[in-house]
Amino acid sequence: MSCGCSGNLSDGQAIVDHVKSKGKQNFSPKVPHIISCDCGEAFTLETVIMNCPNCEMTFVVKPCGSADVNNIKQAGIKYA
Numbered sequence: 001m002s003c004g005c006s007g008n009l010s011d012g013q014a015i016v017d018h019v020k021s022k023g024k025q026n027f028s029p030k031v032p033h034i035i036s037c038d039c040g041e042a043f044t045l046e047t048v049i050m051n052c053p054n055c056e057m058t059f060v061v062k063p064c065g066s067a068d069v070n071n072i073k074q075a076g077i078k079y080a
């Protein structure tokens with residue numbers, strides 16, 4: 001089961017671009033991780049690209065790596 005996420009994408013913005021290029025931005029992560037944003041907000045990551053509801057920081061995780069919370073990256077405010 002490959003989602004095409006080969007290579008080492010460690011930069012959040014590069015991951016956002018990659019996921020969007022595959023049309024998978026509305027996919028659900030394998031695990032509904034709770035995100036603790038730098039602004040103090042906590043929310044559930046319901047799609048693999050999601051903005052913080054408070055400060056609009058964009059969080060992203062590759063669909064194939066979405067079971068691991070360590071794969072969640074920040075991509076910048078309103079990047080998505």
Ligand SMILES: [Zn+2]
Binds near residue numbers: 038052053054057
């Ligand atoms: Zn935030």
